[in-house]
Amino acid sequence: MQAAKLGAETSPREREGAAQEAAPVISIREVSKVFGQGVAAFTALDRVQIDIGQNEFFTLLGPSGCGKTTLLRLIAGFDYPTMGEIRLFGQDIARQPPFKRPINTVFQNYALFPHMTVGQNVGFGLEMLGRPKAEIAGRVDEMLRLVRMEALKDRRTSEISGGQQQRVALARALAPQPKVLLLDEPLSALDYKLRKEMQIELKRLQHETGITFIFVTHDQEEALTMSDRIAVMSGGRVLQIGSAHDIYERPTERFVANFIGETNFLEGQVQGGGSVALDAGSVVPALPPEGFAPSGRVTVVIRPEHARLVPSGTAGSLAGTVSNAVYFGTDTHYHVTLGDGSEFMVRQQNSRASASHEIGAPVGVAIDEGAARMLRD
Amino acid sequence: MAATDTPPPAPSLPSFEAEAQTRAARRNRLLTLPALLIIGIFGVLPLLIILVYSFLEAGPYGGVVWNFSTEAYVNFLFQADIFSDKLTFAPAYLLIYLRSFLFAVATTLVCLILGFPTAYFMATRPPRQRNLWVLLITIPFWSNLLVRTLAIMFIIRDEGLINSILMGMGVIDHPITMLYTNFAVLLGLLYAFLPFMVLPLYASLEKLDFRLVEAAYDLYATRWRVLWRVIVPASLPGIVAGCLLVFIPTLGAYVTPLILGGGTHLMIGDLIAQQFGSGRNWPLGSSQALILMAVVLIALFVYVRNTTGRTPHG
Structure with a gap:
């Protein structure tokens, strides 16, 4: 069905590209983002070009200030690119507001609604989409079971631990069944042991849901162990895109070789x-x-x-x-x-x-x- | 035997600490004394005097006659016939109370509607700019309320600024009457109390985590729904505080309705002032003041019960 939709709405040139490899879910075309104007202008992203496929665990890796979070915010819709297109199944969504995109985000500090219970947080997206109450209730239970939090459904978000909040944030973002899930350094606030646990958990969730994950991190080890493909970024540019093996064994630039491993x-x-x-x-x-x-x-x-x-x-x-x-x-x-x-x-x-x-x-x-x-x- | 020479110090230590604590507590209580004295002498004592006065008879030229009487409270609702002493229901005072209540509610609501976007704007400025905005909001406090109210009068009167401009531009032929109307009173009250709404709202909104707003947008909430489902619940303490700070003083407002209402659109404050002045009925004034206080307390109780303590369900 998606293939038919893609064929109907894309130009011949794009169809050619799509025929060569599996159609990308998200296609970032020549995206630039400049903050400020004149002398104070700062280029956060410089003609970024990335294709991310179906059911892929894709990681944006780079030091702080490299533009990875800016790119994530553009995909989510919290900010609009200065130039370029962000295509979702071939359709440019770069100037759509976040609530019109079938894309959900897991925030760095979870951003759970403090005045709602765990269950209400998880159901929020579906409620906003106007789904029937029975469906929401069923889906909330299903999601909480998926992240193993069903026992804490009626707790307030202030009454649960950081790791549990993390799971609720994941369940909340997955509940509306987005086409793409964005994760903004979601593990950085957790301690080492919990982080290892959540890494495995994330891989499992991605496998079970079949949703495309775009993961942002500055931790090279996290990127290497979890990702199908990695884009290494620096100074607003994408330096290299490839599998963990490619990036580690065949770095093309000094920065990539230096940033990942010794x-x-x-x-x-x-x-x-x-x-x-x-x-x-x-x-x-x-x-x-x-x-x-x-x-x-x-x-x-x-x-x-x-x-x-x-x-x-x-x-x-x-x-x-x-x-x-x-x-x-x-x-x-x-x-x-x-x-x-x-x-x-x-x-x-x-x-x-x-x-x-x-x-x-x-x-x-x-x-x-x-x-x-x-x-x- | 040697042990008896030196008393064991360990057991005495806790009592020593406890003693120090009670001493500190006593000292802290002492520090609150000046404030308590001021509240007692200038707050509680006059209230008691008012309470006593309200149960006395009015003196012929003001003051009170020391005879117990509930006349002041009876007169609030009823009027005695001059010839037969028969009581008939007289809602004049009650209507003024009702008017004041409506004015206070309207002022509070309009302040909230105008103040919320203002406070939101301030809270979303870069941190360094925010203090400047707070300063700008407090500028009206630098001059006297009476002067500011008179200024409004000069702007809205028939020969005032607005009418002169509109007539000069040829928009209207004869001036729009604004002064000494309900509109004038409401305008004056809004102007006087808007900062009391904006500041607590700002304090609340400034603490709002704007990532929650982004999270709600991300989860398919439209701008309107983000406002109602995330921003309003999070700023509820500020809304409660702002509404109280506007509602209570508006209910007892005196200067604004006096000047802008022109004596024909009385509010409770003017009514009470009249009893102590030209009305020369101190007990009646006292009873009206106490009734006002009772109204405020009841309204407060109902309002706080309805806005806090309740768990906002999503």
């Missing part, structure tokens, strides 16, 4: 045949990001777990000396100063077989096959 950057000179002559004194094969033809100076990124310490002088390895070793139980982080003075970190799993290296000892750093990637900047 990493090594090495400078070098591009050579023919997809390899880079590193300043530290070795030639490694390295792939460039898709659609990018590098030349001249380039930065190569290598994750610390994709390198090994080998005896000094081993062929193809980078020569250096151990400058520091930090023991982490399951593994040890060795900091190696390479020939050109750059620092390199190697994460080595601790096992009986693995040799320990003294600080100051000369070593070789061997890079795993295919582990090095060129960056765009």
Whole structure:
């Protein structure tokens, strides 16, 4: 039914795009948001382009001030973009008020109505949609069961804990069966253990409801463990979109590589045949990001777990000396100063077989096959 | 044996603390004494005098004659026939009370309707701007109410500002009579008491979490429904306080109806003042003042019962 609707209301150009991949639920087209005017103007979003598919757990990841919350507010309708379109099933909704969009939000501090009970909060959306009382009652019970809160239906929202408020906020946003659920750092107010629990809970809810989730967080670990796809944002721009694996293993920009996990950057000179002559004194094969033809100076990124310490002088390895070793139980982080003075970190799993290296000892750093990637900047 | 030389200090400690506490409590009570004295001497004592006066007979040239009488209360509702002393129902005073009550209700409602958007506007300004708006709202208090009421008179009288402008523009041929009408009294009361509505509303709305408003919008509530289902319930304390602060003083207003009503649109305050002045009937004035107080207390009781304590169901 949705496909038919889509076909009827979209232009031929869009239909072509839709034919290539599954039709996106939300399509953000060249969206910019500028706050203020003249000298005081601040660009919060700069020509953002994202497609989010059916039943996807999509995460907007970035440091505070990167524009992720602004983007979420534009999708919810609390603010309107300065330029661009936000399409829901192909229809531009960018200038519709929030109460006309089949999109619901879980707020950072839950924003539960303090003068209503838990049940009344959950039923609010359906009530506003003018659904019959019996349907609302049934749906409220169903939602509370889904988030395991049925026992607290008649409690006031001030009488329940933070984790419980979180569940009520989720039930309230899911009750009207939105097409898209927006989550604005919903776990940031919870303590560590509860947060882990809610992460699993959220994945379960998304799986059971089949609703597209757009999740905003600054916590890279949360993003990696929960998301189907991640958009890494910085300075109002989307730097990279991809699966957790893509983002971690194949970062295209320095910011992405740096923001997610620990990493090594090495400078070098591009050579023919997809390899880079590193300043530290070795030639490694390295792939460039898709659609990018590098030349001249380039930065190569290598994750610390994709390198090994080998005896000094081993062929193809980078020569250096151990400058520091930090023991982490399951593994040890060795900091190696390479020939050109750059620092390199190697994460080595601790096992009986693995040799320990003294600080100051000369070593070789061997890079795993295919582990090095060129960056765009 | 050695233990008897030094008394154990531990058990005496709690009593020591308790003693310090009672001493602090006594000192705190002492601090409230000046305020209590002022309330007692200038509030409770005159009230008692009024109460006593209301059960005495009126002196021929004002003052009271010390004879017990319920005449003042009887006269409030009935009039004695000059020849036969037969009592007939005379609703003149009652009507003035009713008028005053209607004026007070109308003033309160219009103040609420005008004050709410104003307070909402103020509460949604950036924090640094808000104090400026509060200051602007309090500006009328910087001058005397009498002066301000006279100013209204000059604006709305037949040769006043409004009529001059409208006639000058040729909109009307002869002046619209506004002064000494119900409209003039209502206008004066609105002007005098609007800040008392705006300020408590603002205090309430300023504390409102505007994310709740967004949450309601998000859950398909239209602007109108957001107002009724989220903003009004959250600002209920301010609405209650504002309505009380406007209703009570309006009911007993004196200067405004006197000047703008021109003596023909009396309210309770003017009526009472008359009994102590030209009417020379102090007991009647006293009884009217006490009846006013009773009316206010009953209205207050009913109002507070109906607006608070009740759980607003969504």
